[in-house]
Amino acid sequence: xxxESRLHEEQIWDRSIRIFHxxxxxxxxxxxxxxxxxxxxxxxxxxSEGKITLKIMHAxxxxxxxxNLLWRLVWGFVGSSRARWGAVMPxxxxxxxxxxxxxxxxxxxxxxxxxxxxxAARLMLLFLYILxxxxxxxxxxxxxxxxxxxxxxxxxxxxxxxAGEDHSRLVGLVPGAKEMLDPQGYAAMREFRAPFIEIxxxxxxxxxxxAFLHVLAVVVEEVRFGSGLVSAMISGKKVFRxxxxx
Numbered sequence: 001x002x003x004e005s006r007l008h009e010e011q012i013w014d015r016s017i018r019i020f021h022x023x024x025x026x027x028x029x030x031x032x033x034x035x036x037x038x039x040x041x042x043x044x045x046x047x048s049e050g051k052i053t054l055k056i057m058h059a060x061x062x063x064x065x066x067x068n069l070l071w072r073l074v075w076g077f078v079g080s081s082r083a084r085w086g087a088v089m090p091x092x093x094x095x096x097x098x099x100x101x102x103x104x105x106x107x108x109x110x111x112x113x114x115x116x117x118x119x120a121a122r123l124m125l126l127f128l129y130i131l132x133x134x135x136x137x138x139x140x141x142x143x144x145x146x147x148x149x150x151x152x153x154x155x156x157x158x159x160x161x162x163a164g165e166d167h168s169r170l171v172g173l174v175p176g177a178k179e180m181l182d183p184q185g186y187a188a189m190r191e192f193r194a195p196f197i198e199i200x201x202x203x204x205x206x207x208x209x210x211a212f213l214h215v216l217a218v219v220v221e222e223v224r225f226g227s228g229l230v231s232a233m234i235s236g237k238k239v240f241r242x243x244x245x246x
Contacts, residue, residue: 012115013236014080020072021233024132027065028211031135034058035204052147052176059143066136073133082116087246090122098245099123109224115244124214131207138200145193147175160186 013021034057037044041051076085086092090099099119105111111118117125144152154170162182163169173180218229232238 007239007241009237009239010115011236012082012238013233014083015236016071016075016079017083018233018236020068020075023068024065024072027061027068028207030061031058031065032204032208032211034061039201039204048176055146055175059139059147059149062136062139062143066140069132069136087116088122089126090119095119095122112245113240113242114246115238115240116246121217124210124217128207128210128214131203131210134199134203135207138196138203141196142193142200145189145196148173156189159189 034054037046038051038054038058041054046054075083076088081087092098102111102119141152143149144156147153148157157170157173158164158167160181161169161173162185169180178186221229228239
């Protein structure tokens with residue numbers, strides 16, 4: 001029997017998963033570029049007003065990223081069988097033995113095929129989703145502390161200005177302006193902000209490294225085993241040479 005005659009194709013990834021994946025790629029790339037510019041604003045000679053503009057751009061892209069991620073989180077409970085968290089996360093009873101078998105197959109050049117994600121990919125996805133959710137959560141807080149943007153911006157504006165229920169004191173408040181701020185309230189708000197920005201920065205670097213490793217793993221799989229992972233995330237169809245384990 002020839003290799004070609006053993007090949008068979010199956011529809012694996014539904015449209016929602018494919019749209020989420022490529023939207024997430026675009027958003028993460030944009031957020032990394034803009035975030036890098038914000039982190040290096042002084043070195044790049046960016047003015048204070050320019051830095052605020054970069055933060056606003058970062059926040060708008062972040063909202064798209066957050067909406068896309070929230071949809072994926074929901075889809076993991078109500079979507080197709082391959083989209084559900086039970087098929088994605090490394091929590092099955094057989095996971096350890098599956099991982100050992102897969103690693104042995106990689107070493108021998110014949111890893112078992114999976115319709116969904118292989119065991120190593122499941123571990124990577126768990127780590128990536130922790131980072132993505134962490135970035136979303138801390139980013140929404142920072143959008144509030146730095147720009148007074150939703151969903152928490154109004155509360156942070158009240159805190160920073162000492163306005164309380166006197167919302168007239170918030171009229172004219174703009175990001176970066178210090179004239180309307182209450183020194184004690186603003187200092188307390190910035191102290192509250194401190195751990196969120198640190199987590200956001202650490203997760204930024206972890207996400208950068210993880211994204212690189214993810215792309216590298218896909219390239220290695222494509223070159224070494226001809227797995228067609230990229231085309232599968234475009235068409236939704238995967239080609240198998242052997243009977244998949246799942």
